[in-house]
Amino acid sequence: MTTDRRTAILDAAERLFAESGFDATSTARVAAEAGAPKGLVFYYFPRKIDLLLAxxxxxxxxHDPAEAATVAELGDPAGSLVRLDxxxxxxxxxxxxxxxxxxxxxxxxPEVARRLLALRSGLVALTEAVLDLTVGVVLDPELRSQAAHTFVAVMLDRASTGRAGGPAPDAAGPARLVSLAVQAAH
Amino acid sequence: MTTDRRTAILDAAERLFAESGFDATSTARVAAEAGAPKGLVFYYFPRKIDLLLAxxxxxxxxHDPAEAATVAELGDPAGSLVRLDxxxxxxxxxxxxxxxxxxxxxxxxPEVARRLLALRSGLVALTEAVLDLTVGVVLDPELRSQAAHTFVAVMLDRASTGRAGGPAPDAAGPARLVSLAVQAAH
Amino acid sequence: MTTDRRTAILDAAERLFAESGFDATSTARVAAEAGAPKGLVFYYFPRKIDLLLAxxxxxxxxHDPAEAATVAELGDPAGSLVRLDxxxxxxxxxxxxxxxxxxxxxxxxPEVARRLLALRSGLVALTEAVLDLTVGVVLDPELRSQAAHTFVAVMLDRASTGRAGGPAPDAAGPARLVSLAVQAAH
Amino acid sequence: MTTDRRTAILDAAERLFAESGFDATSTARVAAEAGAPKGLVFYYFPRKIDLLLAxxxxxxxxHDPAEAATVAELGDPAGSLVRLDxxxxxxxxxxxxxxxxxxxxxxxxPEVARRLLALRSGLVALTEAVLDLTVGVVLDPELRSQAAHTFVAVMLDRASTGRAGGPAPDAAGPARLVSLAVQAAH
DNA sequence: TATGAATGAGTTTTCATTCAT
DNA sequence: TATGAATGAAAACTCATTCAT
Incomplete structure (x- = not known):
């Protein structure tokens, strides 16, 4: 299936960027790892950053907020959040x-930053939808927002922790915490 | 006070590393920003990485867990966490x-990763101490740990969000959430 | 009328070479500007230099010396030269x-240089013919040659001046000067 | 005297740029020709264009208009212009x-174009000064300007002609022509 | 303790050209 | 007659690091 050279290059880039970081990975190494000549990398991705953007x-x-319905179960916010994760x-x-x-x-x-922001707000919206479907009552919008932001922050934060070599925390802890808080507020 | 050239170099490095990243910042730029000759940077910090480590x-x-006492107020976990922050x-x-x-x-x-882990666990311990001093009852250790991890994760996560250009969230939201959860569990 | 792809390619090359120079213009850019695929450029012009030569x-x-008759008017060298231009x-x-x-x-x-020389000597011959037809007397051949060379040099020099952003000088000044000189010599 | 490496690099650049053109000369070749390592070229001249600008x-x-006095001789415009050249x-x-x-x-x-324009106008001013000092009468400003522009254009135009392999014309022809024209106008 | 010229390996990127289709 | 993926040599430029002073 590596007939598609473009895919092979993206595969190599993904692997190497994750391993060593974007700056520390040379386009030459991406090409070598993909078994492609150096020129081909730039044929498909004119600038190095285009590799990352692609x-x-x-x-x-x-993430589509409609996905919320597939994991939400009324009365079980904690479990629903874990399933969402x-x-x-x-x-x-x-x-x-x-x-x-x-x-x-x-x-x-900046182009990468924009995507990070979009990713985060998509996740927050999705989490809010899950909370709405799980808690019986109508939630205070502010609390709901805080809960969603907190859950998402913890989920995303795992990327840092994982990288640092620590134990990769699962979603159960924060899910339980958010669930408790949300239910405590009636 | 910037007679201390070594300090000036560290100041410049801190600013530039934060702005552009470690790899993307050249030692020459650090020297220029510090108003120091290039050679001096390597006099004080033989390898570039030594700049970061220093x-x-x-x-x-x-962070010393004893600091918990200075911010904790019995019965007000949310306010205490905000003060801690x-x-x-x-x-x-x-x-x-x-x-x-x-x-x-x-x-x-790896050396940097080790320090990140240490930073995080110090903060978690401190947060747990604050929770102990604020909630009247003896907390379930697991819940306490989850609450502390969650709060710390959100706090640290702000570094990412801020960088990405989004609104820098304050500590009040997560503090309230954690407080609610912890109190809900009696 | 741009069904003719070869013509479209030459049009693009002319525009881009003039704008940015031959070396600084890539064949890919010529193809893009012409709306033609890269391969087609090399189909019609096997080497890049062939584009320029074509x-x-x-x-x-x-320039045909016979054209002189169409602009020359006896007794008006200055006006004739302006018309020639x-x-x-x-x-x-x-x-x-x-x-x-x-x-x-x-x-x-070198192939380009040869053509520049040919261009220049064609223009000089034409200018000399105009002078002959305009001035009543038989001109000293040396003076005639000097006059023609001078006029042509100024005309050609405009290409440089124009490029440099200065005011594009018209032909009237040098025409008047040459006319004065030639008539002064009886 | 080639202890000065910077000078050696400039020497090499001048020679090679003139021979093959700016674009067609690689910085690597400049370095080799100067007997310097590639990096040193960029140490002194951060961008290739800086080499040309330097x-x-x-x-x-x-050119200082005061130089006019050293070549001008009243009554001999043609000779004075040749001496100026x-x-x-x-x-x-x-x-x-x-x-x-x-x-x-x-x-x-653009930076190069600016210098070309400055060079030209400096030469024109100088030529006008020479004409003033040589012709006995007060010249019509417009004629004087046209004469100076014409002389300078021909002088500068020699760079093109010389390159093209043709005979390098000397200054005598245009000097005589300009002289005739200027004197004809009384 | 300070300095800045020097080095060369390495980086991203460009590009004319080829060639199978 | 047309096409565009493929190639690799070479370009400009960067930079951590060394070292004589």
């Missing part, structure tokens, strides 16, 4: 490495 | 930039 | 850009 | 090559 556009899934695969390796890159480069490349 | 060792404050200056610019660096480079440099 | 052969008009369109944009190219590349490509 | 600033002599060394090889470059690159690099 990765984000083509491999970071966009699993559905999105936020804890999976491929997604993690990609997000690691996004974090790291967002400070340097 | 920054972390000398400018990332260690302010005490540590986690939202302040200088601290944020330094943490931005740590985040970004922890994937690439 | 331009010179097909678009640099050769207009006839040849030396001040016109398309001619100017082409000559700009010839100037620039003649140092680098 | 050449123009340091090696193209500025010799004084300025406009026909000399080193000056010619440098001006060749200026011509060629002025279309592409």
């Amino acid at each position: 990765l984000l556009d083509e491999r970071l899934p966009a 699993r559905l999105l695969g936020l804890g999976e390796h491929s997604s993690l490495t990609l997000r690691t890159i996004v974090f790291r480069e967002s400070g340097t490349h | 920054l972390l060792d000398e400018r990332l404050p260690a 302010r005490l540590l200056g986690l939202g302040e610019h200088s601290s944020l930039t330094l943490r931005t660096i740590v985040f970004r480079e922890s994937g690439t440099h | 331009l010179l052969d097909e678009r640099l008009p050769a 207009r006839l040849l369109g030396l001040g016109e944009h398309s001619s100017l850009t082409l000559r700009t190219i010839v100037f620039r590349e003649s140092g680098t490509h | 050449l123009l600033d340091e090696r193209l002599p500025a 010799r004084l300025l060394g406009l026909g000399e090889h080193s000056s010619l090559t440098l001006r060749t470059i200026v011509f060629r690159e002025s279309g592409t690099h």
Whole structure:
């Protein structure tokens, strides 16, 4: 299936960027790892940053608030949030490495930063939808927003922790916490 | 006070590393920004990475669990957490930039990763101490840990969000949420 | 009428070579500007230099001394020279850009240099013919040659001046000067 | 005297740029020709174009209208103009090559174009001064300007002609012509 | 303790040209 | 007659690091 050379290059880039970071990975190494000549990398991706942008556009899934219904179960916010996390695969390796890159480069490349912001707000909206479907009552919008932001922050924060070599925390803890808080407010 | 050339170099490095990342900042630029000759940078910091390590060792404050007492107020977990955040200056610019660096480079440099882990666990311990002093009852250790991890994750996550150009969230939201959750569990 | 792809390619090359120079214009850019696929450029013009050569052969008009009669008016050398300039369109944009190219590349490509020389001597012959038809008397051959060379040099020099952003001088000044000189010598 | 490495690099650049043109000369070749490592070229001249700019600033002599007095002789405009040409060394090889470059690159690099314009207007002013000192009468300003522009245009035009392999015309022809014209007008 | 010229390996990027289809 | 993916040599430029002074 590696007939598609463009795909092979993206595969190599994803792997190497995640391993060593964007700046520390040379385009020459990407080419070598992909078994492609150096020139071909620039044939498909005129600037090095286009390699990263293509990765984000083509491999970071966009999140649709409608997905909320597939995981939400009335009366079980904690379980629903855990299922949401699993559905999105936020804890999976491929997604993690990609997000690691996004974090790291967002400070340097505005186009990357924009995508990080979009990713986050999509996740927050999705989380709010899940909360709405799980808690019986109508939630105070502010509390709902705080809860969603908190949950998402913890989920995304795992990219940093994972990289640092610590234990990769699962979603259960924050899910339980958010659930408790939301239910406590009636 | 900038008679100290070594300090001037570290100041410049801190600023530039936070702005553009470690890899993308040349030692020449650090020297220029510090108003020092290029040779002097290598006189004080034989390898480039030593600049970063010195920054972390000398400018990332260690957190002492004893500080908990100075902000905790029985019966007001939310307010106490907000005060804790302010005490540590986690939202302040200088601290944020330094943490931005740590985040970004922890994937690439093991020595940096180690420090990130240490920073995080120090903060978690401190947060747990605050919770103990604020909630009247003895908390379930697991819940307490989850609450502390969640709060810390959100606090640290601000470094990413800030960088990405989004609104820098304050500590009030997560503090309220954690407070609600912890009190809900009696 | 641009069904003719070859013509479209030459049009694009002419424009781009004049704007940015031969070396600084890539064949890919020529193809893009012409709306043609890259391969087609090399189908018609096997080497890049063939593009330039074709331009010179097909678009640099050769000058026939017989044209002198159409502009010369006995007793009015100055006016005749101005009309000559207009006839040849030396001040016109398309001619100017082409000559700009010839100037620039003649140092680098011998084949181009040869054509510049031919262009110049054709113009000098034409100018001499005009002078002969305008001045009543038989001119000293040396003076006539000097006058013609001077007029042509100024005309051609406009390509440089124009490019440099200065005011594009018209033909009236040098025409008057040459006329004065030639008539002064009886 | 080639202890000065910077000078050696400039020497090499001047020679090669004149020979092959700016674009066609690689910085690597400049370094090799100068016997310097590639990096040193960029140490002194951060961008390739800076090499050219330094050449123009340091090696193209500025012309002072006061120099007019040293060549002008009342009653001998033609001879004075020839002496002016010799004084300025406009026909000399080193000056010619440098001006060749200026011509060629002025279309592409605005900073170079600016210098070409300045060079030309300096020469025109100088030529006008010479005419004033040589012709006994007060010249019509317009005629004087036309005469000066014409003389300068021919002088500068030699750079093109010389490059193209033709005979390098001397200053005598145009000097005589200008002289005749100016004197004819009383 | 200070300095800045020097070095060369390495980086991103460009591009004319080829060639199978 | 047309096409566009493929190639690799070479370009400009960067930079950590060394070292004589």
